[in-house]
Amino acid sequence: MASTGARGGRKRGPSIADVARLAGVSAQTVSRVSTGAEAVKPETRAKVLLAMEQLGYSPNRAARALRDGRYGSIGFLARRFDRTGEALTMDAVLRACEAEDYSVTLLSAHDTTSAEWEPAARRLQNQTVDGIIIMRAEGGAGDPLALPATMPVVVSDSRAHGRYPRVTTDEMLGARRAVEHLLDLGHETVHYLAGPEDSEPARLRTIGWRAALTDRGRATPEPIWGDWTPQSGYAAGSAFAADPTVTAIFCANDEMAFGLMLALHAAGKDIPGDISVVGFDGISLGRYSVPPLTTIRQDFPQIGRELVRMVLRQIGQTHPHSVPDSIVPLELVVRDSSAPPRR
Amino acid sequence: MASTGARGGRKRGPSIADVARLAGVSAQTVSRVSTGAEAVKPETRAKVLLAMEQLGYSPNRAARALRDGRYGSIGFLARRFDRTGEALTMDAVLRACEAEDYSVTLLSAHDTTSAEWEPAARRLQNQTVDGIIIMRAEGGAGDPLALPATMPVVVSDSRAHGRYPRVTTDEMLGARRAVEHLLDLGHETVHYLAGPEDSEPARLRTIGWRAALTDRGRATPEPIWGDWTPQSGYAAGSAFAADPTVTAIFCANDEMAFGLMLALHAAGKDIPGDISVVGFDGISLGRYSVPPLTTIRQDFPQIGRELVRMVLRQIGQTHPHSVPDSIVPLELVVRDSSAPPRR
DNA sequence: CTGAAAGCGCTAACAG
DNA sequence: CTGTTAGCGCTTTCAG
Numbered sequence: 001m002a003s004t005g006a007r008g009g010r011k012r013g014p015s016i017a018d019v020a021r022l023a024g025v026s027a028q029t030v031s032r033v034s035t036g037a038e039a040v041k042p043e044t045r046a047k048v049l050l051a052m053e054q055l056g057y058s059p060n061r062a063a064r065a066l067r068d069g070r071y072g073s074i075g076f077l078a079r080r081f082d083r084t085g086e087a088l089t090m091d092a093v094l095r096a097c098e099a100e101d102y103s104v105t106l107l108s109a110h111d112t113t114s115a116e117w118e119p120a121a122r123r124l125q126n127q128t129v130d131g132i133i134i135m136r137a138e139g140g141a142g143d144p145l146a147l148p149a150t151m152p153v154v155v156s157d158s159r160a161h162g163r164y165p166r167v168t169t170d171e172m173l174g175a176r177r178a179v180e181h182l183l184d185l186g187h188e189t190v191h192y193l194a195g196p197e198d199s200e201p202a203r204l205r206t207i208g209w210r211a212a213l214t215d216r217g218r219a220t221p222e223p224i225w226g227d228w229t230p231q232s233g234y235a236a237g238s239a240f241a242a243d244p245t246v247t248a249i250f251c252a253n254d255e256m257a258f259g260l261m262l263a264l265h266a267a268g269k270d271i272p273g274d275i276s277v278v279g280f281d282g283i284s285l286g287r288y289s290v291p292p293l294t295t296i297r298q299d300f301p302q303i304g305r306e307l308v309r310m311v312l313r314q315i316g317q318t319h320p321h322s323v324p325d326s327i328v329p330l331e332l333v334v335r336d337s338s339a340p341p342r343r
Numbered sequence: 344m345a346s347t348g349a350r351g352g353r354k355r356g357p358s359i360a361d362v363a364r365l366a367g368v369s370a371q372t373v374s375r376v377s378t379g380a381e382a383v384k385p386e387t388r389a390k391v392l393l394a395m396e397q398l399g400y401s402p403n404r405a406a407r408a409l410r411d412g413r414y415g416s417i418g419f420l421a422r423r424f425d426r427t428g429e430a431l432t433m434d435a436v437l438r439a440c441e442a443e444d445y446s447v448t449l450l451s452a453h454d455t456t457s458a459e460w461e462p463a464a465r466r467l468q469n470q471t472v473d474g475i476i477i478m479r480a481e482g483g484a485g486d487p488l489a490l491p492a493t494m495p496v497v498v499s500d501s502r503a504h505g506r507y508p509r510v511t512t513d514e515m516l517g518a519r520r521a522v523e524h525l526l527d528l529g530h531e532t533v534h535y536l537a538g539p540e541d542s543e544p545a546r547l548r549t550i551g552w553r554a555a556l557t558d559r560g561r562a563t564p565e566p567i568w569g570d571w572t573p574q575s576g577y578a579a580g581s582a583f584a585a586d587p588t589v590t591a592i593f594c595a596n597d598e599m600a601f602g603l604m605l606a607l608h609a610a611g612k613d614i615p616g617d618i619s620v621v622g623f624d625g626i627s628l629g630r631y632s633v634p635p636l637t638t639i640r641q642d643f644p645q646i647g648r649e650l651v652r653m654v655l656r657q658i659g660q661t662h663p664h665s666v667p668d669s670i671v672p673l674e675l676v677v678r679d680s681s682a683p684p685r686r
Numbered sequence: 687c688t689g690a691a692a693g694c695g696c697t698a699a700c701a702g
Numbered sequence: 703c704t705g706t707t708a709g710c711g712c713t714t715t716c717a718g
Contacts, residue, residue, distance in 0.1 A: 062408035063711035082434035091425035230631040288573040290633040406695035
C-alpha cells in the first residue's frame with residue numbers, strides 16, 4: 001500500500017511528499033523551494049517547480065499554521081455586516097489585509113452581552129486568527145469582552161476605552177462641526193435626532209451637539225432618540241415637522257436623515273427652505289438623496305487601514321494591548337440639504 | 344527543559360497534553376471529553392473539564408484541520424464587499440454558516456480576468472476553506488474561473504451557467520414584472536436604464552424588459568447604459584428628462600434609480616406625476632427615497648441560505664458540481680414612485 | 687547544497 | 703472505560 005497514491009485518500013491535495021517523490025528529491029528541498037528561504041541548486045529547483053506545477057501543488061496552510069502557531073488570518077467581529085459602516089470598514093480591512101498577505105475571517109456576535117461575545121471571541125483565541133478587529137460594540141451589558149491578554153485586539157467605534165487599543169473618529173468634534181455649520185448659516189438653534197443611548201458613538205455625538213450649542217449660548221432643545229434606522233428617522237421627522245420652531249436638524253447618522261427627510265417632505269416642509277438637515281457618516285447614497293445631504297463624512301478606507309495596521313503591530317508583542325489609539329479625521333461635506341433659515 | 348512550560352513557548356495556548364497532565368489522564372481522554380464522541384466515566388470527565396477550565400483550553404483548529412482535512416470554513420469570493428448586494432448576501436451567508444458551525448473567510452479578486460481570479464481561488468484550494476461561494480463574477484474575460492473538480496463551489500449572480508451550480512434569481516421575470524406593472528398603470532412604453540453590459544444579471548434584466556414590451560406590442564426605446572452607480576443614474580436621468588415622451592423608467596438597480604430620481608427632480612420633473620420610476624434590488628433605503636421607490640425586491644437572506652446549503656451539500660461528494668441550480672423568487676414592491684401617467 | 691529526524695496538536699485505530 | 707501508537711503536512715534543527 002503506497003503511502004499517498006494519486007487517488008487513495010479522501011480528497012486532500014498533493015503534499016510536499018508527493019512533489020518530492022515526483023521530482024526525485026527530499027521533502028525539505030521542496031520546502032526550501034516553496035519558502036524560498038534557503039539556497040537550492042538551479043537544476044534542482046527547476047525539477048521541483050515542474051513537479052509542483054504538474055501536481056498543482058499548493059501548500060497546506062493548516063499544517064503551516066499548526067507548525068508555527070500563526071494562522072495568517074485576522075478576525076473581524078461585528079454584530080451585523082449589512083450596514084453601511086460595517087460594510088465599508090470591512091471592505092477596507094480586507095484590502096489592507098490582502099496587502100499584508102493576511103486573510104479575513106468573519107465572526108458575528110448578535111448580542112453584545114458577555115454571554116455571546118465571549119464564546120465567540122474565545123472560540124477564536126487559539127483557533128483561526130492571529131488577531132481580532134472588533135466593530136461597533138454597541139448595546140449589551142457594560143463589560144462585554146474579556147479576551148486573553150496575549151490576543152492582539154483593536155476596537156472600532158466602541159466603549160472599550162482603556163481596555164483595548166482603539167481606532168476612532170473624533171465623534172464630538174464631528175458633531176460640533178455639524179452644529180456650527182448650521183449656526184453659521186444663521187439658525188437660532190439646532191434640533192437633534194440622536195442615535196441609541198447604548199451606543200458610544202451616539203453618546204459622543206450627543207455630547208458634541210450639546211457642547212456646540214452651549215458654547216454659543218444657544219438653547220438646547222430636547223433631542224429625539226432614534227435607533228440608527230431610517231424608520232426611526234421617519235418617526236422623528238414627523239414629530240419635528242409638527243414643531244414650527246424647528247429650522248435645523250442634525251441627525252446622528254445618514255440613514256436616519258433619509259427617513260427624516262421623507263417625513264418632512266410628506267408633511268409639506270421644504271428642505272432646506274423650511275428646515276435644514278445635516279447627517280453623519282457620508283454614505284454614498286447621501287449625494288443622491290432629494291435634496292443631497294450635507295453630512296459629516298467618515299473616512300472608512302482610512303479607518304480600515306488603521307485597524308489592520310494596529311492589529312498587525314501587536315502580533316508577537318508581549319503586551320499587545322499597549323499600542324496607542326488612533327484617531328481618524330472627519331470632514332464636513334456641504335450639500336443642498338442645509339441653507340440659511342428662510343426668516 | 345520541560346516540554347511545554349507555562350510560558351516557555353511563543354504564545355501558543357494550552358494544548359490537550361497540558362490539560363491531560365493537569366487532570367492526570369491521557370490525552371485521548373481529554374480528546375474524548377472535548378469531542379463528546381465516546382463515553383467517559385463521569386468522575387474523569389469532571390476532572391478533565393476542571394483542568395480545561397483552569398487552563399482556559401480551547402481546541403486548536405489548525406491541528407484539527409490538518410488531521411481530518413477539513414477546515415470548518417467556507418470562502419466568500421467577490422470583487423467588492425461594500426455594495427448593497429454583496430453586503431446583504433454576505434450577512435445572510437454568515438448567519439447560515441454559523442448555524443452549521445462554519446466560519447466565513449473573505450476573499451477578494453478585484454479583477455475577474457483569470458489572471459486574478461485563479462490565483463485567488465487556487466490559493467484557497469487546499470488551504471483554508473472547504474468550499475467557495477462566488478459572488479457576482481461580472482466583468483473580465485469570458486471564462487474566468489477554473490477550480491479543481493473536487494472543490495465545492497456555488498456561484499451567485501454570474502455567468503457560470505453550466506460550469507458550477509448556481510443560486511440565481513429569475514432576473515428576466517423580475518424585469519418583466521417591473522415593466523408589466525408600469526404598462527398596467529397605463530404607460531405607453533417603458534424606458535430603460537440598464538446595468539453594465541458585462542454583467543450577466545444586467546444582461547438578463549435587459550432581455551426581460553425587452554421581452555415584456557415586445558409581448559405587448561409596444562415600442563422598445565433605446566436603453567441608456569449605466570454602471571450600477573447612482574452617478575450613472577444621475578447622468579441617465581438628465582438625458583431622460585430632456586425627452587418629453589418619457590413617462591416611465593425602469594432602472595436595473597435601486598442605486599441608479601436614486602441618482603436618476605435626483606436628476607429628474609433637478610430638471611423639474613415630478614415623480615410619479617410626470618415620470619414613474621421602478622428600481623431593482625429592494626435596498627432598505629428605497630423605502631425612504633423621495634418618493635419611496637417601487638422596486639423588484641431580491642430576497643437576500645434566502646439567497647444567502649441557499650448558497651450555504653448548496654456548498655455544504657457538495658462537501659464529500661465525488662462530483663460536487665452536479666447539484667442542481669436554485670432559483671430564489673423575486674417580489675414586486677409597489678411604492679409611491681410609480682403611478683398612472685398624468686393625462 | 688541536500689537529506690534525515692523530530693514535533694506542532696489533534697484524533698482514529700487498536701490494544702488493554 | 704482508558705491508554706498507547708501513529709500520522710495528517712509542514713519546517714526547523716542537525717548531519718552529511
